[in-house]
Amino acid sequence: MISWSDFPYFALPALAFWAVGAAFSARDNVRHPRTSGAALLFTLCGIVVYGAFIAAFWHTLGRPPLRTMGETRLWYSLFMMLSGAVVYRCWHYRWILGVSLIVAAVFILVNILRPEIHDQSLMPALQSLWFVPHVTVYIFSYSIFGCAALMGVAGLCKRSGSYLPSADPLVRIGLLFLTLGMLSGCVWAKQAWGSFWNWDPKETWAAATWCAALLYIHLRLRHADRWRWPYIWLIITFALLQMCWYGVNLLPSAAASMHAYN
Amino acid sequence: MSSFFSFPVNLFLGFGILVLLWVVESEWGQHRIVRRLRSAAVACWLLGITVVWSIIGGLVPPQWAVDGSLWQALGFGFFPSSWGFRLLIGCLLAHLSLVIIHRFRLRQYRRDASFLLLHTGLWLALVAGSVGTFDRVEGRAVVTSEAECTTMFLRDGRILPLGYGIHLDAFDVERSPADGSVVQYTATIVVDSVGKHDISVNNPFGIRWYEDLYLTGFDHRHDVERQPVAIIMVVREPWKPVTMAGILLLAAGMLSYAFRRSSRISRQSPHHPHP
Incomplete structure (x- = not known):
C-alpha cells in the first residue's frame, strides 16, 4: 500500500536520475553523440521511477490521483519531464532537460514541504481529465517563451540579429504548446461550462498572448533581416504570458472571472 | 435565435461573401491591392490590433463598462460583442479567406499542408465563434x-x-x-x-x-x-461540429508546423547559420 509518506522515496531518486540526464544533455554535441542517448536514458529511468509511484498510488486510492492539489502536482512534474524528453529527442536543445527539471523539482518540493495540500480538494469544475494536460502544456510553453524572451533581451543589448535563428524554433515549439493548451482549454470549457470560449478575463489575456506569438512569426516572415521589432515582440509576448498566468488575478475584472478558484 | 442573422441568413451571407472573395482572388489575384490584402504585413496589423484591443478589454474594470458609459459608447463595454471588435473579426476572416483560397489555387498541397491546416482550422473556429453565435x-x-x-x-x-x-x-x-x-x-x-x-x-x-x-x-x-x-x-449549438473541426485542424496544423525540419523564416534569414 503506497501513501503520501512514501512519496520522497520515489521522488528524490527520480530527481537524481533527471539531474544526471540534464547534466548529460548539457554536454550534448557532435563530438559526444553518446551523451544524448545517456541523457534520454537517465530521464526515462526517472520517469519510470516517478510513474511507478503514481501507478501504485492510483491502485491504492482506487481512483485516478487527480482530485486534490497535491495529486495534480504529481502529474505536472511527470508531464514536464516527458515533454522535455520529447523536445530534446526531436531538437537536441541542450538546456531543455535542465529547464524541465527545475520546473518539475519545484512541484515535487511543494508536495514534500507542504503536506497539508495533499488533502485540499479541487472544486468540481477542476475535476477533469483535461486539467493536467491543459495546465502542464501551458506551463511548459511559459518556460519556453521565458527562454525566447531572454534571447530577445540579449539580442537588443547586443544590437544584433544573431539570436533570432535560435529564437525562431523556440517560438515554434512554445506556440505549439500554447496552442495545445488553449485548444484543450476550449474543449474542457465546452464540457464544463457549455461554451468553447467565453471571453473571460483569463481567456482575453490568453487570446492576446497567442496573437502576440503569432505576430512574431508573421513579423519574421515579413522582414527576415530586421531584428528590433521581433525581439520587442518576444518580450511583449512573455509579459502578456505573465499577465495571463497570474497578473490577471490582480486586476479588478478578476473578481468576476470563471477562472477564479478561491 | 430571434436575431436577423440567425440560420439561414448567416449561412447564405457567409457563403455569398466567400464566393465573392473567391472571384476576387481568381480574377484579380495578382493585382497589387489583392496581394497587399493577403500579405504578412496585413496579418501583422490585424494581429497587432487584436492584441491591443484584447489588452484594453482585459484591463477595463467591469464597473466602467455599464450601459450608457463612455467605454460602452467606444465599443469596450463587453468588447467581444462591440461593433469594432466584430469588424476586426470580419477583417481577420476576410484576410484568412483570401490567403486560404490563394494557397488552394496554387495546388501545392503537400508543401502547404501545415499552412492550410493551420489557417483553415483558425478560419473554421472563427466562423463558428462569430457567425455561429446567432444560432446558439x-x-x-x-x-x-x-x-x-x-x-x-x-x-x-x-x-x-x-x-x-x-x-x-x-x-x-x-x-x-x-x-x-x-x-x-x-x-x-x-x-x-x-x-x-x-x-x-x-x-x-x-x-x-x-x-x-x-x-x-x-x-x-x-x-x-x-x-x-x-x-x-x-x-x-448547431455549429459545435464546425468548431470541433476547426480545433482539430488547428492542432494538426500546429503540430505539423512545429515539427517541420526547416521553416521559411530560417531559409530567408540572413542570420541563419546554414544559408
Missing part, C-alpha cells in the same frame, strides 16, 4: 423529482419548450470530511424516450448532436428538509 440557445431548466420539466428559461426571461420532459431520479452530494465543502455533485435524470443518465460537472449529457445538458447547480438546502432540486443548463 442557452437556457436553464429547474428539475425536480416531483414534476416533469418540459420548458427552459432564457436569460432575457423568455420561456422555450424543451421538446422532451426531464425529471430527477436521484441526487448525490459528496462533501469533504475535513471542512464540509462540496467536492462533487451528481444528478441522475430521466429523459423521455432516452432513459436514465448521470450528469455532473464536467460530465454533460449529449441528448442530440447539437444539444447538451449540463448540471450547473442545486438547492443547497435540499438535504435538510426539501426535495432535491437540480439546475440544468440546456445548450443548443
Whole structure:
C-alpha cells in the first residue's frame, strides 16, 4: 500500500536520475553523440521511477490521483519531464532537460514541504481529465517563451540579429504548446461550462498572448533581416504570458472571472 | 435565435461573401491591392490590433463598462460583442479567406499542408465563434423529482419548450470530511424516450448532436428538509461540429508546423547559420 509518506522515496531518486540526464544533455554535441542517448536514458529511468509511484498510488486510492492539489502536482512534474524528453529527442536543445527539471523539482518540493495540500480538494469544475494536460502544456510553453524572451533581451543589448535563428524554433515549439493548451482549454470549457470560449478575463489575456506569438512569426516572415521589432515582440509576448498566468488575478475584472478558484 | 442573422441568413451571407472573395482572388489575384490584402504585413496589423484591443478589454474594470458609459459608447463595454471588435473579426476572416483560397489555387498541397491546416482550422473556429453565435440557445431548466420539466428559461426571461420532459431520479452530494465543502455533485435524470443518465460537472449529457445538458447547480438546502432540486443548463449549438473541426485542424496544423525540419523564416534569414 503506497501513501503520501512514501512519496520522497520515489521522488528524490527520480530527481537524481533527471539531474544526471540534464547534466548529460548539457554536454550534448557532435563530438559526444553518446551523451544524448545517456541523457534520454537517465530521464526515462526517472520517469519510470516517478510513474511507478503514481501507478501504485492510483491502485491504492482506487481512483485516478487527480482530485486534490497535491495529486495534480504529481502529474505536472511527470508531464514536464516527458515533454522535455520529447523536445530534446526531436531538437537536441541542450538546456531543455535542465529547464524541465527545475520546473518539475519545484512541484515535487511543494508536495514534500507542504503536506497539508495533499488533502485540499479541487472544486468540481477542476475535476477533469483535461486539467493536467491543459495546465502542464501551458506551463511548459511559459518556460519556453521565458527562454525566447531572454534571447530577445540579449539580442537588443547586443544590437544584433544573431539570436533570432535560435529564437525562431523556440517560438515554434512554445506556440505549439500554447496552442495545445488553449485548444484543450476550449474543449474542457465546452464540457464544463457549455461554451468553447467565453471571453473571460483569463481567456482575453490568453487570446492576446497567442496573437502576440503569432505576430512574431508573421513579423519574421515579413522582414527576415530586421531584428528590433521581433525581439520587442518576444518580450511583449512573455509579459502578456505573465499577465495571463497570474497578473490577471490582480486586476479588478478578476473578481468576476470563471477562472477564479478561491 | 430571434436575431436577423440567425440560420439561414448567416449561412447564405457567409457563403455569398466567400464566393465573392473567391472571384476576387481568381480574377484579380495578382493585382497589387489583392496581394497587399493577403500579405504578412496585413496579418501583422490585424494581429497587432487584436492584441491591443484584447489588452484594453482585459484591463477595463467591469464597473466602467455599464450601459450608457463612455467605454460602452467606444465599443469596450463587453468588447467581444462591440461593433469594432466584430469588424476586426470580419477583417481577420476576410484576410484568412483570401490567403486560404490563394494557397488552394496554387495546388501545392503537400508543401502547404501545415499552412492550410493551420489557417483553415483558425478560419473554421472563427466562423463558428462569430457567425455561429446567432444560432446558439442557452437556457436553464429547474428539475425536480416531483414534476416533469418540459420548458427552459432564457436569460432575457423568455420561456422555450424543451421538446422532451426531464425529471430527477436521484441526487448525490459528496462533501469533504475535513471542512464540509462540496467536492462533487451528481444528478441522475430521466429523459423521455432516452432513459436514465448521470450528469455532473464536467460530465454533460449529449441528448442530440447539437444539444447538451449540463448540471450547473442545486438547492443547497435540499438535504435538510426539501426535495432535491437540480439546475440544468440546456445548450443548443448547431455549429459545435464546425468548431470541433476547426480545433482539430488547428492542432494538426500546429503540430505539423512545429515539427517541420526547416521553416521559411530560417531559409530567408540572413542570420541563419546554414544559408
